[in-house]
Amino acid sequence: MKPVKIKCPYCGCPAILRPASYVHGDRAKEKYLYVCAGYPKCDAYVSIHRGTLIPKGTLAKGDLRHSRIEAHKAMALLWEHHIMTRTQAYQWIRYRFGLRSKHAHIGQFSEYMCSQLIAECHDILKNHHIIAS
Numbered sequence: 001m002k003p004v005k006i007k008c009p010y011c012g013c014p015a016i017l018r019p020a021s022y023v024h025g026d027r028a029k030e031k032y033l034y035v036c037a038g039y040p041k042c043d044a045y046v047s048i049h050r051g052t053l054i055p056k057g058t059l060a061k062g063d064l065r066h067s068r069i070e071a072h073k074a075m076a077l078l079w080e081h082h083i084m085t086r087t088q089a090y091q092w093i094r095y096r097f098g099l100r101s102k103h104a105h106i107g108q109f110s111e112y113m114c115s116q117l118i119a120e121c122h123d124i125l126k127n128h129h130i131i132a133s
């Protein structure tokens with residue numbers, strides 16, 4: 001497997017495949033991350049799909065990483081509550097946001113897209129009386 005060539009969208013530096021411990025130290029849960037060459041001055045990185053060297057999306061700084069985690073959690077509630085299957089949920093976001101399948105990953109989402117997705121998920125959960133309106 002070869003590392004993928006990607007650039008940091010914030011500063012334009014190349015991303016370097018590094019052991020996750022480079023960023024997270026002993027707390028590292030994953031094996032590898034793509035980390036901006038400007039790290040730690042530029043705090044941008046992204047994890048990889050398990051068993052591959054494929055990045056989960058674009059490099060992200062703290063706020064965006066947090067938004068993407070929250071968006072994932074909101075979406076996971078849809079299949080945890082059996083409103084949709086995971087596959088249907090991803091089909092729904094492709095349709096809802098008019099995305100091609102390769103962009104229909106939360107790892108590609110901007111903060112704006114994450115907040116839109118969270119709001120949409122919450123609307124569905126409210127309609128199913130899973131969360132209070």
Ligand SMILES: [Zn+2]
Nearest residue numbers: 008011036042
């Ligand atoms: Zn950078």
